[in-house]
């Protein structure tokens with residue numbers, strides 16, 4: 001990559017999103033490669049909207065100011081498909097009309113032309129997350145945790161330069177959750193990706209062992225106002 | 237607790253009988269005369285003569301080719317226009333604006349659209365007038381065959397203009413489901429362009445819902461009568477309008493030949509459906525082979541523009557056609573090449589209203605009754621099946637759509653004979669029943685998706701506080717579905733108003749609607765009256781859709797959540 005280390009990572013510069021003229025939140029942040037910024041906040045505080053803005057999907061009802069800079073490149077006005085930002089949702093969202101393998105092949109960049117090489121990459125990815133032998137399965141027949149792992153590999157195979165996660169573990173039970181979470185964090189660090197993680201679960205934040213940012217209207221949000229993760233008692 | 241027993245429930249049996257009964261009986265009533273057996277007219281023996289006579293008819297193959305070609309091409313073109321436009325623009329403001337134009341166009345009956353289009357593009361039509369004589373030098377209408385061109389190009393255009401709004405709304409309904417927006421995001425975040433995302437990720441998921449409507453469009457377009465009579469070629473005409481002419485021929489042997497022709501029509505439409513299904517397979521296999529290539533096709537700006545153009549053109553054509561109908565009804569004299577009438581008059585319009593009042597009333601009575609019965613039956617069927625936890629996707633679905641997947645003419649001939657035998661031909665009840673066969677499938681199409689998407693927990697919550705099945709239906713399910721139920725009623729009424737062939741055949745000239753009148757008048761010289769009847773066809777569907785939009789917003793004006801319900 002051409003970016004100098006000083007530029008490396010994801011920078012949110014004076015990002016502010018408003019709905020009907022009223023500000024939802026403000027945030028100023030720098031997430032270095034391999035680091036995880038956990039975003040927490042009440043339901044409706046604008047967490048998903050922040051991710052939408054960073055990925056380039058903010059709906060026209062919202063107004064936003066500020067800049068998104070990834071490895072030194074200003075992405076604010078770049079169309080979503082050209083941002084190279086990977087997304088994971090609350091549900092794994094595997095494409096139901098494709099097999100597990102096709103889901104993965106779909107993500108591999110076209111620059112890799114050879115069929116056998118593409119296939120090899122996809123199979124290797126499956127193997128990496130302990131799903132060797134699942135390649136021809138119908139995604140609908142996989143368990144929730146397995147689907148999330150395939151979705152993660154699909155996201156990573158597209159060679160993203162940053163990762164946005166919107167409550168990706170919330171559909172998993174406690175045990176699976178810890179496993180899948182550790183896997184996601186490990187791979188993100190290994191690939192040197194800056195990560196924005198939205199979650200309701202303080203444990204996720206603790207496991208990310210990075211910074212935690214609370215979205216709300218009152219505090220203008222520099223990442224200097226980090227709080228240590230604390231247990232939020234059932235407020236939703 | 238509801239038990240699912242092997243015994244079918246009453247509404248299923250009733251509706252299956254209502255739909256398959258007339259279709260099968262009508263088919264028998266077409267097959268027997270096709271082989272020379274028609275005792276009422278004194279033909280008692282089975283013979284191949286009608287078939288032989290049919291095959292000897294001059295120009296038969298040309299008619300068959302026209303029906304097959306115009307119908308299939310118009311259908312595929314319509315689907316392509318709709319899908320390419322949706323792929324390029326869904327989610328944008330342009331898309332929303334065009335949607336607002338296209339929805340009311342759905343309620344325009346085929347015949348009215350065809351008449352309006354004829355007034356627009358005929359050699360003496362509005363477009364030529366606009367540029368005459370200053371640019372073209374025409375002092376009188378040029379002698380070119382624009383309407384009724386021998387290749388059926390104008391007819392194809394008329395069919396496309398009418399089927400695009402229908403397929404578009406079916407596609408919109410199919411796209412209206414949870415997570416579709418997330419699939420768009422998933423595609424874009426993997427780097428895929430807007431159109432690629434639609435065709436590779438979204439369409440494969442929603443296509444099953446568009447498929448039956450598409451097959452119905454093919455069956456209809458390959459056997460259409462009214463549009464063909466107004467815009468289609470005459471030397472020879474496509475198969476279906478020729479059959480109707482033979483059926484009404486004083487020479488009774490022509491009737492047997494017409495029945496044989498109706499079987500041929502069945503074959504032609506079936507072949508068109510088959511060709512489409514093969515094409516569908518090929519395209520989806522070709523598509524699936526490309527999932528793995530990873531090509532992103534991000535630069536789709538040109539394709540998007542190319543997809544916008546035909547859609548805008550169709551909306552403009554249809555809007556101009558309908559506007560033209562309005563002008564013609566109040567034109568007193570409008571000589572070529574004037575772009576606007578020389579003299580205007582509202583009196584003739586009022587006169588014609590007096591004359592047409594009878595037809596309008598008959599149309600309204602049939603439409604309201606057919607739509608009311610069809611909507612009620614649909615609700616009954618859906619409630620009973622979900623109460624008994626029967627699956628939504630089943631054989632019942634196929635049976636419901638059966639009348640739409642066959643050319644109308646292939647069993648209406650037989651049905652007409654049967655009604656003649658029973659002394660029912662030309663009665664209001666018989667016409668109502670014939671309409672119901674075609675209206676019910678559309679009512680079911682419009683309502684079953686909203687019904688199945690209603691959160692079942694509402695009914696469970698009501699049951700848990702002791703509400704009976706009756707109360708759950710009347711006080712929970714029906715009010716929650718008020719908007720889609722009213723829309724269904726409006727769609728059903730619009731479908732009934734648009735029925736030409738069933739009214740013509742079963743009504744036997746004694747039941748006259750604005751639709752049969754306007755088609756009859758379209759070929760005559762009096763444009764004012766033809767335009768008025770065509771416009772009258774719009775009145776009932778439009779009133780229905782306005783009511784469907786107004787009533788729920790008044791009834792639920794203090795309920796924010798109900799406004800989100802579609």
Ligand SMILES: Nc1ncnc2c1ncn2[C@@H]1O[C@H](COP(=O)(O)OP(=O)(O)OP(=O)(O)O)[C@@H](O)[C@H]1O
Nearest residue numbers: 019024041042043044045046047048049050059061
């Ligand atoms: N299409 C829309 N039109 C108007 N307001 C919207 C729309 N979508 C979201 N909102 C509002 O924007 C605000 C932020 O929504 P957002 O989805 O970003 O919240 P969130 O923090 O992700 O909530 P949750 O934790 O429930 O997922 C909410 O108040 C929501 O009501």
Ligand SMILES: [Mg+2]
Nearest residue numbers: 047048049166
């Ligand atoms: Mg959210």
